[in-house]
Amino acid sequence: MNTSRIVTIIIDNFSLSVLQHQHPELKRQPMAAAVVEGELADTAAIIAINECAIREGVTTGMTVTQAKGRCPDLVVHARLIDIEQKISAHFFEILTTISPFVEQCSDGFFYLAADGLTRLYKNEQGLVERILFNLRSAGLPIRIGIGPSRFVSRVAAMRAELNQSLMIEPGTERRFLNNLSLDYLDLPDHLYEKLNILGLKTIGQVAAMPISELTKRFSADGRAVSTLARGADIDHFLPQHPPEKISRRLILDYSLTRLESIRSIVRKTLSNQLDSLSQLGLGCSSLQLIFTLENYQKKKINLALKEVTITASKFIRQLTDKLATVELSSPINEITLIIPEAKKLTSGQTELSVFDLPATKPGRPIENIGAVTPRLNNSILPENSFTPDKLNVAQDESTHPFPSYSLSDISGLRLLKKSLPTEVTIKDGQLITLTLQQRQYRIIRHGGPWRLSGHWWRNAFERSYFEIETDDRRHLLLYYDRTLSRWFLQGIYD
Amino acid sequence: MLNKELQNRRLSSSLTKLPGRTTLGLPTDRIDYAIRSDILAQLLNQPGIPVGQMIELTGPPSSGKTSFLFYLLSLLPDRYAIAYIDLNGSFFPAAAVKSGIDLNRLWLINPTDSSQAIRDAEKILDQQSSVIVLDLVGTHTPLPHTLTHRLRIQTVRQRSLVFFLTEMSSHNRSVALLPTSTVSLKLHLTRFGVREVEIEIAKSRLGCEGRKQKVRLP
Numbered sequence: 001m002n003t004s005r006i007v008t009i010i011i012d013n014f015s016l017s018v019l020q021h022q023h024p025e026l027k028r029q030p031m032a033a034a035v036v037e038g039e040l041a042d043t044a045a046i047i048a049i050n051e052c053a054i055r056e057g058v059t060t061g062m063t064v065t066q067a068k069g070r071c072p073d074l075v076v077h078a079r080l081i082d083i084e085q086k087i088s089a090h091f092f093e094i095l096t097t098i099s100p101f102v103e104q105c106s107d108g109f110f111y112l113a114a115d116g117l118t119r120l121y122k123n124e125q126g127l128v129e130r131i132l133f134n135l136r137s138a139g140l141p142i143r144i145g146i147g148p149s150r151f152v153s154r155v156a157a158m159r160a161e162l163n164q165s166l167m168i169e170p171g172t173e174r175r176f177l178n179n180l181s182l183d184y185l186d187l188p189d190h191l192y193e194k195l196n197i198l199g200l201k202t203i204g205q206v207a208a209m210p211i212s213e214l215t216k217r218f219s220a221d222g223r224a225v226s227t228l229a230r231g232a233d234i235d236h237f238l239p240q241h242p243p244e245k246i247s248r249r250l251i252l253d254y255s256l257t258r259l260e261s262i263r264s265i266v267r268k269t270l271s272n273q274l275d276s277l278s279q280l281g282l283g284c285s286s287l288q289l290i291f292t293l294e295n296y297q298k299k300k301i302n303l304a305l306k307e308v309t310i311t312a313s314k315f316i317r318q319l320t321d322k323l324a325t326v327e328l329s330s331p332i333n334e335i336t337l338i339i340p341e342a343k344k345l346t347s348g349q350t351e352l353s354v355f356d357l358p359a360t361k362p363g364r365p366i367e368n369i370g371a372v373t374p375r376l377n378n379s380i381l382p383e384n385s386f387t388p389d390k391l392n393v394a395q396d397e398s399t400h401p402f403p404s405y406s407l408s409d410i411s412g413l414r415l416l417k418k419s420l421p422t423e424v425t426i427k428d429g430q431l432i433t434l435t436l437q438q439r440q441y442r443i444i445r446h447g448g449p450w451r452l453s454g455h456w457w458r459n460a461f462e463r464s465y466f467e468i469e470t471d472d473r474r475h476l477l478l479y480y481d482r483t484l485s486r487w488f489l490q491g492i493y494d
Numbered sequence: 495m496l497n498k499e500l501q502n503r504r505l506s507s508s509l510t511k512l513p514g515r516t517t518l519g520l521p522t523d524r525i526d527y528a529i530r531s532d533i534l535a536q537l538l539n540q541p542g543i544p545v546g547q548m549i550e551l552t553g554p555p556s557s558g559k560t561s562f563l564f565y566l567l568s569l570l571p572d573r574y575a576i577a578y579i580d581l582n583g584s585f586f587p588a589a590a591v592k593s594g595i596d597l598n599r600l601w602l603i604n605p606t607d608s609s610q611a612i613r614d615a616e617k618i619l620d621q622q623s624s625v626i627v628l629d630l631v632g633t634h635t636p637l638p639h640t641l642t643h644r645l646r647i648q649t650v651r652q653r654s655l656v657f658f659l660t661e662m663s664s665h666n667r668s669v670a671l672l673p674t675s676t677v678s679l680k681l682h683l684t685r686f687g688v689r690e691v692e693i694e695i696a697k698s699r700l701g702c703e704g705r706k707q708k709v710r711l712p
Contacts, residue, residue, distance in 0.1 A: 014612055066659040075567075105530055107509070158513065273707065312517055370620075371577065371601040371602065371603045371614075372601070372602050372603075373587075373597060373598065373600060373601060373602070374587040374597055374600070374602045375586060375587075375597065376588060376591060376597070382588070385587075385588050386587040386588065387587075409712075411561050411564060411589055411592045411593045412558065412560040412561030412564060412589055413586045413588075413591075414560055414584040414585070414586060414631070415585075415586045417582065417583045418585065472554075473554075473556055473557075473685060474555050474556045475556040475685075476556075491584075491586065492556060492584075493556055493561075494555065494556055494557065494558065494560035494561065494631075
């Protein structure tokens with residue numbers, strides 16, 4: 001049995017409620033909200049109507065002309081999208097003070113997790129009363145439902161009385177859903193018709209059908225319908241965490257007077273904050289800086305951008321302009337940086353953030369770990385072909401992209417720290433076996449020899465290099481040292 | 495026979511994914527891939543390896559793991575520095591250059607032991623988002639678990655990549671150098687020719703676990 005508890009809060013007839021809230025004088029008249037782009041046209045679609053309009057025969061989906069044909073006194077208003085969004089955001093904020101897990105499904109439609117709140121609100125009735133009390137001030141009609149899943153709680157909210165709640169106890173959700181019509185399932189038209197043809201008119205009848213049968217007939221849709229009819233969810237509850245106000249206070253070791261210093265400190269601090277925000281897919285569009293001066297005066301500077309950003313540069317530019325016009329009565333002792341609201345980045349900006357990461361500077365020394373940049377030089381011996389430090393780079397490096405010894409393929413070659421003495425048997429000029437650490441390997445293929453010699457004036461060497469493949473598929477680099485008359489294993493191709 | 499059938503089903507199920515989505519269900523256009531390549535796309539059903547991953551490349555000697563690693567490193571965008579932490583001193587820069595790696599963006603570090611290696615990696619990640627290679631070939635001491643998990647957290651935070659290069663014996667026996675939960679992708683390589691390598695996804699949090707693919711290294 002599902003033990004989680006979800007609360008659904010629906011603002012009844014949201015678009016129209018917002019309109020009536022803005023124009024209370026029109027409450028008793030037939031009224032409709034229409035979707036409008038620009039000016040209200042006769043062809044605009046009606047999306048919400050009040051009781052008076054319903055009584056006059058107006059339905060949603062009609063055009064303004066059609067609706068006025070049925071009800072000449074109908075008052076049609078354009079939907080107030082901006083205000084709807086503001087009210088939704090306000091409701092969301094209020095709800096986050098009640099539970100930390102709130103999901104805004106759409107404007108005026110919220111889910112809230114009721115688990116673990118019993119210590120705060122004693123019981124679910126207490127929680128509902130708290131929600132109603134906190135949201136009452138907005139003056140909008142709401143319905144509240146509580147159930148073990150999102151779907152059940154949503155249906156409960158839809159069936160609840162205005163400004164009341166309906167609770168579905170755990171284990172009773174099937175009984176609650178049994179006699180309800182299929183309309184609550186929000187089915188696609190074709191599926192609704194097919195289920196009707198099959199004689200399935202209620203949610204209980206759908207739930208009684210074997211899930212395999214519905215899946216077989218209607219594939220994923222059938223499975224989803226069956227799951228919902230049994231009171232379970234097909235989507236997850238995805239609470240949004242309210243963005244926190246970010247504040248950073250810097251107490252300076254020494255007082256600042258120069259614009260350059262102020263700018264550089266703000267840039268560094270802000271960049272760090274924005275970097276950590278961008279890791280979470282967030283940015284900000286406004287910033288408040290509070291400078292505390294030596295004489296205890298405080299100077300506030302507000303910076304605002306049109307778009308959400310993850311880089312400090314635009315803020316710094318604005319700060320420079322503002323500081324140029326501000327007169328500070330004494331040096332700055334303390335800087336407080338406040339990001340009032342972290343905002344979500346768009347998908348384009350998320351991609352962009354990748355390129356705005358702090359630029360990597362491979363040339364920058366990494367302290368205390370002995371990191372070096374290896375450089376190739378002109379030595380023909382593999383073990384001497386590179387130097388660990390760029391101070392020893394050969395001047396004509398560009399003409400020698402890699403050492404001039406002629407191994408057939410050096411990609412993936414690993415050099416042993418010290419060449420390992422080995423035994424190789426040769427028959428008719430062919431390499432036959434290799435003995436390495438008291439184990440014998442058959443050589444199935446070999447390339448070479450490549451003869452290298454040099455340094456006759458000091459540490460002379462004369463080597464014949466071979467690339468071999470053994471019977472256990474090892475590819476090795478061997479050489480025969482002609483001065484010592486011995487074989488050595490120098491590397492492994494990996 | 496049954497095993498083969500099961501494997502086929504597993505492969506086919508991993509192929510039935512939504513267009514433009516990874517097997518984890520994430521839209522690919524929202525993922526930041528550190529490395530993108532055709533070979534990885536064939537292997538993982540997504541354009542490449544996302545940032546914040548720890549990847550283990552393993553295989554017997556001469557299996558092609560170093561070549562494959564160099565190939566992956568050569569595909570890294572310029573914004574990444576590469577820190578090659580070489581525990582047994584077998585890194586050969588000329589081979590890296592031959593594979594297309596720019597030595598100007600590579601740091602070579604020779605730590606004294608594996609704990610030191612991980613601490614060095616942490617220090618580098620503290621300073622900059624980099625790609626770290628921990629070359630553990632020839633090492634037989636398991637890495638300290640706590641340090642390795644800490645490194646994993648830092649890798650995710652810094653949106654970096656860490657490659658572990660480990661070696662199995664010729665009989666496919668390997669020493670468990672890494673805690674099993676650390677790496678998000680473990681690729682087992684076997685060489686079939688001079689350039690032909692078979693890559694098996696031994697472990698994957700990116701999907702397609704168990705898939706084998708023969709690839710030709712450039």
